[in-house]
Amino acid sequence: MIKSSVDIEALEKGILERNPGMLSKAITLVESKLQSHQDAASLLLNQLMPYTEKSVRIGITGVPGVGKSTFIESFGGLLTKKGHRVAVLAVDPSSPISKGSILGDKTRMENLAVNPQAFIRPSASGGTLGGIAQRTYESILLCEAAGYDIILVETVGVGQSETLVTGTGDELQGIKRGIMEMADLIFINKASEDNLAAAQRTQNELHKALHLYPMKSSGYKVEVLMGEALHDIGIEAVWDFIQDQQAHIKSTGFFNRQRQNQRLDIFKSHLGQLVMDYLQNNPSFEQALSQAEKLIQYGEMHPLFGAKE
Template sequence: MCKEVNRRNRLPVDDYVQGVLKRNRAIFAQTITLVESNSSADMETAQAVLKQLHPYTGKSIRIGITGVPGVGKSTFIEGFGSLLCERGHRVAVLAIDPSSTITRGSILGDKTRMENLSKNPNAFIRPSASGGMLGGVARKTRETIFVCEAAGFDVILVETVGVGQSEVTVRSMVDFFLLLQITGAGDELQGMKKGVMELVDAILINKADGVNKQKALIAQSEYNGILHYLQPATKGWETKAYTCSSLTGEGLDEVWSMIQLFHKKTNESGVFSKRRQKQNLDWLHYMVEDYLRMNFYTHPKVTKVLPQIEQAVTEGTLSATMAANELVRNRNQ
């Protein structure tokens, strides 16, 4: 049994590649697990797989979706994703789950919250624990996007946890960024929402049904008034507010038409390709920084002295700056 599990988890590179390209769901899922792994052996294999898959990537539209907890992101994604599948699209949902900063545990419950979409043969939902990383965004999300594109998914939905700085990171890996809001959630110009409004390409007021419909229309007008004074996140595109009901499906058609118009206009102007190029360069620099960080902290000389230096900083007998210099000095000896 152990040999079978090991054999299944350690396929040859070509088997992963062909499995993804032939849309074998089992191998496709194993490939994403491989890409997400932090094992050095898995990372080496993953890079070999990604190198062969690279010519088949880049043909999707990548949509980031954010909003505070309770705004209805999962319900919206299920309704929106189902609509796209009905129209012949293949939709991959990468849902970044928050990890506890204490236990590192994660709920990973997005499949249960998107039950109908998860059963659709043209959809794939991948909950991924953030591991407590910056803004709750998993480090391997970009590479997972590439695997999904190589498998023929033409719409990629990346859901953020809606807290911290995750919006900035997701903005750096998607083409179109959508902010979900609801009415009656307090001052629209307070805290996180004000900052994220400058990053998004559209604001969507969710739950615009029943007694909330009129309130949603009023909120839409207010948001459009605010957006008029903000610099658009994408050159040549006017960020506007829209309404929808994920429950009834009203407005979801308009959302997709708006995203298609965005895609058409930015492609014609060259903004779309320039954004992708910049994102690739940003990713290059991030990966270099990530490699240097990992290489530094796993170096034997650093791991040997790190506990004592951390204790000295904690006790206040050594400043953080002096401690950093000491670690670098030990690393370079």
């Protein structure tokens, strides 16, 4: 076996000692495309398993400019004042925009960036969505092992950045639908005095629209709150909601089931990837694959039969 150049023990020790520099290094390892780094990362994650999973994980999504980073600055500040340790992962699947938004995020979170109870990591973007999701998941586990008990993940969300460029009514509906099926809480930001009437209208519309959806599988009602992240207004109510929601889904067992499913999903998708990698590195498989592809393309072989072959 080739000896890995990565000092896994030092990383493990550093993370458990809550050393932010070591956490950063470990996240870089997780994000690396080098096979030796990936092997080291999975070893490290396996060692750290007993120290993970003890956090509240909160995903924050919305189109660019709505105030996600500003919200995190305010919300993260509030949480650290309450004694929590907060990790922020900023994920941007749309690489052309990411440079600008990551720069923007740094200035938006200037207090949190120097707060010793907070850790901010703008993640490298690019690659497949599945790849980004997996790296983010692994980074979350590392942050948990480093003692962060609240993890905030900022992302523009799938398809939203592209869709909004054209933004016809239908597409806007589509975005709303996607968000509403996923979200546990909708926060209407920038609801200042002179904007209050419009914000309230939006809140009413969302409430009405939400009635059309079946109950969430968590069994917990989706809430629509509003406020102004820039001036720390309405932020405490978000934390109150999250605490109530967490208590509820933990008492019903939904929380545990959800975590179990997440772990299995990650395992299955990674296993699928490994099997594909293995097959594709096998010359005779590649030959058979391209032959079958031709037959299937021209309708000479049934796709299901071809896959089995």
